[in-house]
Each structure stands twice: as C-alpha cells, then as structure tokens.
Amino acid sequence: MKHIPIIQVPIEEAELALFEERRKIYPRAQSGWFSSRRWILVLFTQILFYGTAWLNWNGRQAVLFDLVARKFYIFGLVLWPQDFIYLAVLLVISALSLFLFTAIAGRVFCGYACPQTVYTEIFLWIERLVEGERNARVKLDAAPLSVRKFSLKFVKHFLWIILALWTGFTFVGYFTPIHELAIEVGNFTLGPWETFWFLFYAFATYGNAGWMREQVCKYMCPYARFQSAMFDKDTLIVTYDSERGDPRGSRNKKVDFKAQGLGSCVDCGICVQVCPTGIDIRNGLQYECIACGACIDGCDQVMDKMGYDRGLIRYTTEHALVKKLDDKAMWKRVFRARTLIYGSLLGLIILLAAASLAMHLPLKVDVMRDRGMPKITEMGAIENVYRLQVMNTRELPRRYSIEVAGVPGAVILNNTAIDLSAATTKAFPIRVRVPANVLPAGSNRLRFVIKDIDAPEVNVTEKAVFLVPR
Numbered sequence: 001m002k003h004i005p006i007i008q009v010p011i012e013e014a015e016l017a018l019f020e021e022r023r024k025i026y027p028r029a030q031s032g033w034f035s036s037r038r039w040i041l042v043l044f045t046q047i048l049f050y051g052t053a054w055l056n057w058n059g060r061q062a063v064l065f066d067l068v069a070r071k072f073y074i075f076g077l078v079l080w081p082q083d084f085i086y087l088a089v090l091l092v093i094s095a096l097s098l099f100l101f102t103a104i105a106g107r108v109f110c111g112y113a114c115p116q117t118v119y120t121e122i123f124l125w126i127e128r129l130v131e132g133e134r135n136a137r138v139k140l141d142a143a144p145l146s147v148r149k150f151s152l153k154f155v156k157h158f159l160w161i162i163l164a165l166w167t168g169f170t171f172v173g174y175f176t177p178i179h180e181l182a183i184e185v186g187n188f189t190l191g192p193w194e195t196f197w198f199l200f201y202a203f204a205t206y207g208n209a210g211w212m213r214e215q216v217c218k219y220m221c222p223y224a225r226f227q228s229a230m231f232d233k234d235t236l237i238v239t240y241d242s243e244r245g246d247p248r249g250s251r252n253k254k255v256d257f258k259a260q261g262l263g264s265c266v267d268c269g270i271c272v273q274v275c276p277t278g279i280d281i282r283n284g285l286q287y288e289c290i291a292c293g294a295c296i297d298g299c300d301q302v303m304d305k306m307g308y309d310r311g312l313i314r315y316t317t318e319h320a321l322v323k324k325l326d327d328k329a330m331w332k333r334v335f336r337a338r339t340l341i342y343g344s345l346l347g348l349i350i351l352l353a354a355a356s357l358a359m360h361l362p363l364k365v366d367v368m369r370d371r372g373m374p375k376i377t378e379m380g381a382i383e384n385v386y387r388l389q390v391m392n393t394r395e396l397p398r399r400y401s402i403e404v405a406g407v408p409g410a411v412i413l414n415n416t417a418i419d420l421s422a423a424t425t426k427a428f429p430i431r432v433r434v435p436a437n438v439l440p441a442g443s444n445r446l447r448f449v450i451k452d453i454d455a456p457e458v459n460v461t462e463k464a465v466f467l468v469p470r
C-alpha cells in the first residue's frame, strides 16, 4: 500500500472563515452632479409610488390590481386574465432594458433606481438627520449607552418604522382600494391577508433598508453575480485611473507633486468614506460597486480643491483607459453592435405592445355549444343551444347585437340583443334554429357576430359547430 505522508498543519492556519463578520458602514453625505441625479431619481420614484395609489380615474382608483375580481386597472386600461400576455411582454421589456443598460453602463440600475438602493438612501437620510454626519454617528455607536444615545436611536427607529409602515400600507393599497384600506386600518378591521402583506412589506423595508443595507446587494441580490456576463471592455464602469493617480500620497497643495514623484491621488480616503458599499474603488472594479458615482463626486471635489483636473475617478471603459481613447471614440464604442441590437429589439417590442394596446378591443366573446343533443321540431327544424360568455372591458354599460352567419336560414330564437354593465362579464344562453334539410348530418360550421350597437366597429366574430343528428 502506498504511504501517504501526513502534513501537520498548525491549527491557526487550517482555520477558514466561512462567514465574514459585518463591518458597519457609515457613508459620508455627498453632493455633486451624480449625487443630485440620484436624489432626483429617488424623489421621482417615491412620488410615483406613494402618490399614484391615491389617484382617481373614472370614479375608481387609477391603478389597482384587483386580484379578487381578477381585473387590473391602469388608468383607462382594464386588463383581464385573458390579457396576461401584456404582463409577459412587460417582463420581456424589463429584462431587455436591464441587458441594454448593463451593457452600456454596468450597474446603473442598482445605483440609481433599485428599490433597495433608493430606500437605503432615504433611511440613511433619516439617520443623518437624527444622529448627525459620519463622524458623529461613528462616535455615537462607540459611546456607552446613555439617555442621549437611547433617545437618538429611539427617534431614528421610530421614524424608520413609520416610513416602513407607510410603505407597506401603500404597497397593499395597490391591491385593495386604498381609501377603503385606510378606513379598515383606522378601525382595526383589516383582513388577515391584508394584515400579513402590510406587515411583511413594512418589515422587509425596515430590515433591508435600515439594517441589511449593502448586505442585500452583496449577498442576496443575484443580479450582482451574473452582471459580469453582460459586461465587456466597452461597458462604462466607475474606474480609478491608477496611471494618473499612483503613487498616492498626501502633499502640500503648493508643491509640484510630479517633481515629488507622486500621482494625483492625495490619499484622502474620501472616495471610500462616501461609498455606500464601503469599498475602495482604487483596488479596481469590484462586484460590490453599484455604480452610484458618489466616489466620482467626492474625488472631483478633492481635485477642485487641489487645483487638479477632474476625473481621477470617472465613468469610463476598459478600452478607453487602455487605448487612451478620447470621449468621442469611447462613446462610439459604447454604442456598439450589441447595444444597438438590444436597443432595436427593445424599441420594436415596445412599439408592437403599444400598437396592440391601442387596437385592444373592449369586447371579448367565448362560445361553447351545449353538450345536450340537438332538438328536432315537429317541422323537422334543428335547434342547438350555445353559451356565449361576453365580456365588456369598457367602463361604460354597453348593448350588443348577436347574429349568426355561415348557415342559410339560421336564426337566433332568443337574446338577439344583450346588455352588459360596465367592466363585467356574463354568460348568455343562445338557441339557434336551422330549417330542415339545409345542412347535412354531422358537424357544420357557423359563426356568431357580436356587435356593439352604438359603436359597430367594435365587433367580434366567433366560430362554432352546429350539430345535425344522423
């Protein structure tokens, strides 16, 4: 038997950390071109989210996903289960947009529009408001518990919880009419499912934006893991220009740093302090980077103070950096074949979806023949019974005419005109009689034509089978 030597490994060396202890991050507040764009997007998305739920349209909530009635209201549009193709199209559009924006500018969605980033930014704003700027927060956390520390923490968590509850309430308000929901909350008569989702969403907001923060982006979000597959050397990424910045070191503003053998980086650490994920972008692109641009703003301000050119940290591409491309050449490559294909596909799908929605008929009909045997009258005429499921997707009551075509002499014995209330669906029994000896025995084709009496251009033709006994 072959002898396998046993290597004695010291215990300390054999230990492998499977869990990295969290180091709390205290991002410094940052202003600047990118930071203000981020805040504009935060405001825009939040006004949209909290405000849209309260808008009214045609005497009902403008945007309501009524799961019980299986109807989705989006302003003038009413979508029924049959329209779920639009939901699939929406998912395709979202996926293609993500591919497109990632191919152009990496994780910009994460940095500017992802709900996790947006809520973390708002919760951080509250934290700063209550506990102060970065240094004050670090000091407060390190200090022993005191009345002041307890009060500040209490106020912060109280504000966080109020915001989280309001967010949970708004979320549920898109599925249950929000005015009714407000009354139910006020009277403590909320149903079990509404209570569950209200508290679940509030808890998720509080936990993710207040406590977990960058941990969600680092360890829970799958997008961070597969995004690199969508990057290439012409994707815009936040980059530290090491050729220009290194060797780093502090210096006096007045001395010639080049003569001292230094690069442009003054090693102030501002770029690390402002980073919401706590990374040092000078170590190269890391998967934790959400492309928020805070380090660009921070560094640009340092460069301004030192009297150096801006852009030591900037959005650029690997090709532009290596090949020293100017902005024009870089942008030309950013809009390469891949992004043009994604963009064209996206544009085409959006156009088709918009055209389909514009031509969307506010009338749907489903025909089913009664399973019973056809009836033969004394005169030899044959009668078949059908069930017409008619759906009026308009938010107005409509009157429809029903005709049969395709069989000579076929007549409807009942219900040649039907009434439907606004946005409803109803089944109507229809008896069709065909004179004797007109059709051969067996299955014969026939058509139902259903027409909106006041708007004849709204009409549907449905095929059916007329059975003649042998």
Ligand code: SF4
Pocket (backbone or CB within 6 Å): 238, 271, 274, 275, 276, 277, 278, 279, 280, 281, 288, 289, 290, 291, 292, 293, 294, 295, 296
């Ligand atoms: S490295 Fe810069 S761009 Fe990336 S997350 Fe940190 S601050 Fe934002």
Ligand code: SF4
Pocket (backbone or CB within 6 Å): 240, 245, 264, 265, 266, 267, 268, 269, 270, 271, 272, 282, 298, 299, 300, 302, 312, 313
């Ligand atoms: S902010 Fe700019 S100058 Fe300061 S450490 Fe970062 S890269 Fe260097």
